[in-house]
Amino acid sequence: MMDILNILLSESFWAASLRIATPLIFGVLGALICERAGVLNLGIEGIFVVGAMCGWMAVWLGAGLWGGVLVAALAGAFFGLLHAILTVPLGLSQHVSGLGITLFATSVSYYTYRTALPNVSSPPRIEPFQPLDLPMLSDLPFLGTVLFQQTALTWLALLLVAVVWYVMNRTALGVALQAVGDNPDSVDAQGLSVYGLRIGAIVVGSALMALGGAFLTMSAFDAFFFGMVNGRGWVCIALVIFASWRPGKALLGALLFGAFDALQVRLQTEIGALVPGQVFLMAPYVLSIIALVVAARSADYPRALLTPWFKGQR
Amino acid sequence: MIRIEPRQTQSRAFAVGVPILSAVIALAFAAIPLLAAGANPIQAYGEMYKGVFGSVFAFSEVLTRATPLIFTGLAAALAFRAKLWNIGAEGQLYLGAMAAVAIGSGVLDVPGLLLLPLIVVLGAAAGAAGMVAPTYLKTRFGADEVVTTLLLNFIILIFVQMMLEGPLQDPMSLGWPQSAPILDQGMLPPLIERMRVHSGLILALILAGLAQFMLARSVWGFRLRAVGENAAAARHAGINVKRSLFGVAILSGGVAGLAGVSEVAGLKGYLTSDLSPGFGYTGIVVAMLAGLSPAGVVIAALFIASVFVGADSMSRAMGVSSFLADLVVSVSLLCVLVGSFFARYRVVRASTTRAAS
Amino acid sequence: MKDSTVLKLNGLSKRFGPVIANDNVSLTLNKGEVLALLGENGAGKTTLMNMLFGHYLPDSGTIEVADDSGFLHPLPLGHPQVALAAGVGMVHQHFTLAENISALDNITLGSEPLFAVRRNRRAARRRIESIMAQSGLNAPLDLPVGRLSVGERQRIEILKALYRQARVLVLDEPTAVLTPQEADALFENIRMMTNEGLSVIFISHKLREVLAFSDRIAVLRHGRKVGEMATSDADEKSIARLMVGAETPELASSRMAPGAPVLTLSGISVTGRSKRDTLNELNLTVHAHEILGIAGVSGNGQSGLANVISGTTEPEQGLIKVNETNIGAPNPTAMVRAGVGRIPEDRHREGIVGAMSVAENMIIERLDDPDVQSRGLLRREAIQDNAERLAKAYDVRGPGVDAPARLLSGGNIQKLILARVFERSPSLILANQPTRGLDMGAAAEVGRRLLEARARGAGVVLISEDLDEILGLADRIMVIRDGELHEAPSRDREQIGLMMAGEPA
Helix, strand or coil: CHHHHHHHHCHHHHHHHHHHHHHHHHHHHHHHHHHHCCCCCCCHHHHHHHHHHHHHHHHHCCCCHHHHHHHHHHHHHHHHHHHHHHHCCCCCCHHHHHHHHHHHHHHHHHHHHHHHCCCCCCCCCCCCCCECCCCCHHHCCCHHHHHHCCEHHHHHHHHHHHHHHHHHHHCHHHHHHHHHHHCHHHHHHCCCCHHHHHHHHHHHHHHHHHHHHHHHHHHHCCCCCCCCCCCHHHHHHHHHHHCCCCHHHHHHHHHHHHHHHHHHHHHHHHHCCCCCHHHHHHHHHHHHHHHHHHHHCCCCCCCCCCCCCCCCCC | CEEEEECCCCCHHHHHHHHHHHHHHHHHHCHHHHHHCCCCHHHHHHHHHHHHHCCHHHHHHHHHHHHHHHHHHHHHHHHHHCCCCCCCHHHHHHHHHHHHHHHHCCCCCCCHHHHHHHHHHHHHHHHHHHHHHHHHHHHHHCCCHHHHHHHHHHHHHHHHHHHHCCCCECHHHCCCCCECCCCHHHCCCECCCCCCCECHHHHHHHHHHHHHHHHHHEHHHHHHHHHHHCHHHHHHCCCCHHHHHHHHHHHHHHHHHHHHHHHHHHHHCCCCCCCCCCHHHHHHHHHHHCCCCHHHHHHHHHHHHHHHHHHHHHHHHHCCCCHHHHHHHHHHHHHHHHHHHHHHEEEEECCCCCCCC | CCCCEEEEEEEEEEEECCEEEEEEEEEEEECCCEEEEECCCCCCHHHHHHHHCCCCCCCEEEEEEECCCCCEEECCCCCHHHHHHCCEEEECCCCCCCCCCEHHHHHHCCCCCCCCCCCCHHHHHHHHHHHHHHHCCCCCCCCEHHHCCHHHHHHHHHHHHHHCCCCEEEEECCCCCCCHHHHHHHHHHHHHHHHCCCEEEEEECCHHHHHHHCCEEEEEECCEEEEEEEHHHCCHHHHHHHHHCCCCCCCCCCCCCCCCEEEEEEEEEECCCCHHHCEEEEEEEEECCEEEEEECCCCCCHHHHHHHHHCCCCCCEEEEEECCEECCCCCHHHHHHCCEEEECCCHHHHHCCCCCEHHHHHHCCCCCCCCCEECCEECHHHHHHHHHHHHHHCCCCCCCCCCEHHHCCHHHHHHHHHHHHHCCCCCEEEEECCCCCCCHHHHHHHHHHHHHHHHHCCEEEEECCCHHHHHHHCCEEEEEECCEEEECCCCCHHHHHHHHCCCCC
16 A cells, blocks of 8 residues: 555656656547537547657658657648548548548558568667756656656647637637537527538547657657557547546546556556556556446537538528 | 438449449559559559469458458447447457357367357357447446447457466467467368368358348347337337347347357467457448448458458568558448448539529 | 618529429518518428528529618528628527527627637627617526526527627517417517517417517418418408418317226326426326317426326336226336327437338337237238338328338328327327428328327327417317426416416416
């Protein structure tokens, strides 16, 4: 018991938690924007892969780190646009389209990687983002150390939480997005474009998802592996329900998840002899299911989620 | 100005034409990545054709590859018919395979003749259990089965790895994480001498035929279709929606479990954690290409198996990545989805000056 | 300038496939005027207004709208934004409000630049409050709309249009969801607004309110304008004749001596998700040879009552007896077996499985019957024969019994459901809004079938928001409010209206 307490009080533990949470923050925010506008985006898993691959490859080809981030976001936006076209004006099954995007985006990424690097045994490395030393903040006790160990992408994720919150709750755009996810007719009757709002939300949301992938290859690791996303996208879909589509709670959910994941890694080293390591590996997925089950009953789904809307058919 | 109107009739031509056209478009699309890889597409298609139809052995490989896809395709098609989104066939496949090696490798002292039926039944039961759990979470707590089945795939795969390093590990494997082999009397017999295609294919075909018949002709199939098409009306008409969902969950999970049984007891003989290269996920594409019809699943599975086998053989001959097959498969799914739009709706050009004639 | 024209519709036509919805309709609207657009369901009123508002594109015809200074300009067709900008506001029958945002946000939606970093909510609030003061329309501005009453939502819909500086306001069946008293208040507000220069078109099929509140009346029938007159020159009989073509055939509704009770509900309570399906110790008895009409304002427990009688909701407490036998565990199958025939409110959502064939929909409630199945397999020939016989007997028209039911028109879907229900000679019939959205002929057919069933000895529970329908058919009337039922002491419209509003009768 003492051990767990020690872990929970250590700065490195919380730094690791925030690091693990970062891609999930991007992913949950992205999924949140899409679903708030009324469209489920199961392309998230594949868009993570695309973001990871494109970001890494752009840097590897010499684009610079921020260039890589931009390329990743654009690639995510592209696949988001594809999902948007299929699900918004064409009104096709959001489930099937999303899964199709995931399969397509994943295979495009793998094929491109394999074609660009046909015969590598160990994946080539890039120089990833380094921890950002912000003069004032890193002097803070405890928190300073936690934050001091983070890269610019984590800062970007935290900043985006605030931005998304502000846009959703304080701007006309956010109000329109919430309305289009509740009752598209309300938006249409007031002369706004349902298609425009939804397509825009999916494109932007998908770009954020891709940043989650890019974090993996450009900050958490320094190379691209097959299977490296490993269900993180699906976890985000569970977390967004847990967060009841609110940016603040999304951050909280991602942090809790990160903390739990960091804890299991440390417990594994402590009591790993007693329990097979796989039990710890399973834990995050089990935790996601539990979070989903707990939140599902009271979840206030956007009313128009999964329902296609056609112009002139009311 | 362009308007979208629902079609007043359902055309049979679309039901058949859309999947075929999607397959053709997806194959044609492959020319782009082939060119990007610096390969000659014509030559590549030739190699793929040879890889599929070049010899009896080549085609028997297609049949071997199609077998698990028929099972997982059926699993998806049945569940999707009831609008139960079982995305967990991958995990259920592993559960079936695990049950098969757990019983089949000589742990239980079962008379030889009974071993194979027992493996099949328990394998299916294990797969079914893997779908009943998410269905319970859905009906009891409202937890979206898409997410739970997806996450369960990861949990089950890790569990398989744990078992293969633990209780199920073959003592003779020198520490390699693989199970003990299934006894000979527990194996599905091969269909053709010296080829890998096995009687799991027969089982798959029988199941597809049975599913086709039951869906169209039985009260059970009627209920399942009603629940899938309009659960509120089905409930109002006195159909027990929950029972129908659990029924289809058992069936869908069970069939997916059989995919695992068929792979270990028909092909590999033992279980490793890379038994399935995503058969469960590919099954979704198979089901969609088949328009969720069990008979269509057989044809779609043969097509997709051909793409995989052909791409493998082309990859060996020309050095192009075999991920090309995954690309073709995913593009065909997206095409069939777009095609379903044109089967349901017409796009009409409406002009502002058109007279009311 | 009371007589200056603010809106002109010139020869508008619109067809949907083979159906002519509007045929060469022309209308003018003057400043400060209330024009009633009258017609039966399906006469083309809503289509006409949807063309005005840009939701539908007319096949031919033009629209002209006056600008601020009274000059008429042609309105580009098919663009809701343009219609909004030209000062045409529409309040739909089905509200177009987002329930998860506040009234204020709903009203200002679309009127602010989307990509501005800051909103000026204070200025917006001031303007809305001044409009509320001017028009007398009041509603809480900061609560999510999902928490507001139907009347409040309707006022917000009107405020939305006024906020957009509408000079022409179109109200589509505005009183369908209101009590008679709420409706009167609404018309008073409208009068206040027209005095300020607003022009109003209101769509209705209720003669009474049209005569009481409009300045001018235009009547549509089968998509054509068949008459136009000043309200002062109109009387109920003449307009009714215009609407339906000839005098409405009075439904023979001579009373019959009630028989034994066929349905008894005692102390039924249901805690629903909303007020719509919540019941509070409700009691009710229906006898053979009796039609019991349930009047009430929409959303006062009608859904809950219908759910209990159709077996889709199991009450938390209370007893259900059908034909004096206790129903222990109510579910749809038990109710059907006990002899209850159910005509659901939403025929598309609960009545049929649209993707399945007409024949299959005709047997969906009796899958266990031996004439439908044997040993778990469907008897396809018997099902086919049954369907063809019923389609003939009940005049279900469409592309055939093998075609998906969704291809049928609304009236024919209702006939399919009637066939399914009446074929089993039920001893109790639940008819929930059975004529909503049907044309005259189909609605009359429903009434005829209900009276026929009553004559045969069935009891009928008729739930309707249309008081006229209840007054025309029911032998006895009860009023539902807040999940409770009260016997109406008389058939007096005013008194029932007061009961619906919850005031002591």
